[in-house]
Amino acid sequence: MEDEFKIAGIAVARGETRRIELPIVRLYTDTEMAIPVYVHRGKKRGPTIFVCAAIHGDELNGVEIISRLINSRALKSLSGTLIAVPVVNVYGVLHQSRYLPDRRDLNRSFPGSSRGSLAARMAHVFLDEIVSKCDYGIDLHTGALHRSNLPQVRANLDDQETRDMADAFGVPVLLNSTLRDGSLRQAAADLGVRILLYEAGEALRFDELCIRAGLKGVVNVLRHLKMLPQRRSKLGIAPFVARRSGWLRAGDSGIVNHKKQLGDHVKKGETLATIADLYGNELDKVLCDADGIIIGKQNIPLVQEGEAMYHIAYFHEPHEVLENLELLQDTLLPEENF
DSSP, X not given: OOSOOEEXXXXXXXXXXXXXXXXXXXXXXXXXXXXXXXXXXXXXXXXXXXXXXXXXXXXXXXXXXXXXXXXXXXXXXXXXXXXXXXXXXXXXXXXXXSSOTTSOOGGGSOSOOTTSOHXXXXXXXXXXXXXXXXXXXXXXXXXXXXXXXXXXXXXXXXXXXXXXXXXXXXXXXXXXXXXXXXXXXXXHHHTTOEEEEEEEEETTOOOHHHHHHHHHHHHHHHHHTTSSOOOOOOOOOOOEEESOEEEEEOSSXXXXXXXXXXXXXXXXXXXXXXXXXXXXXXXXXXXXXXXXXXXXEEOSSEEOTTOEEEEEEOOSOHHHHHHHHHHHHHHOOTTXXX
């Protein structure tokens, strides 16, 4: 890492903390918009990592995770550089929307272009000013509107260094996730930046367990990278890796009665939910297609035919995943200082 470090033309010296407004595309109302960026550089050399949230503007758990992170006393002993971006999609957060005003998904618009659409220009600025200056990254997400995700990390687990980071994060479920064209992970990988994607909770909601699990996970990764001092080893969570997952969809439209919940172990052929009409007559059953764990679930009790209802990760030993989920809950004490 070089001694000279700049974002948006603003230099940040070793041992310095700066809050920077990263200019992005101006609105047609002539309103200036900027991405808030927090930069903390330790006095000692070390890696550079970014932690970002709200690439989708309705995914808010990560905003609180970063708020707690940058106010953590642990950062006083940081080596290297932390770039924390609590809100990437500022337009989406303003409108409580997943998308940008041009109705594009920012996480499908990378690497972007300086002359493209609003989404393309934002992606280009973020990649050029933030991601390209880092060695590692952690991208914080939640489930979509009316859908919750079990705390999980998605990453390229075939890369050993990335796998080691994912193990260190400390959640029960790791999902080996292929790179999607246009995603931040794909663009980061093209630049040689190793990145984890943390998924937990539901859009437009704070979930305290998911927030504390995310904060602890980020701090665990910083310790793993030797950016923070190591702690005495505690009983950790041995995550299980899912190489395959899939969504189960509604076979009819109607009122949902959920039989299974997020984190439940389910078996092939088991009924996960029933769908009935307005008079209570059963129209359809949602049956599990293989043994696994529910890592994503629709929350609203109304469904249209073909709508995704349950996201199942397939494991060989799902019972141990449940034990690790319980261990995670037990270890996330509210009073713990990071």
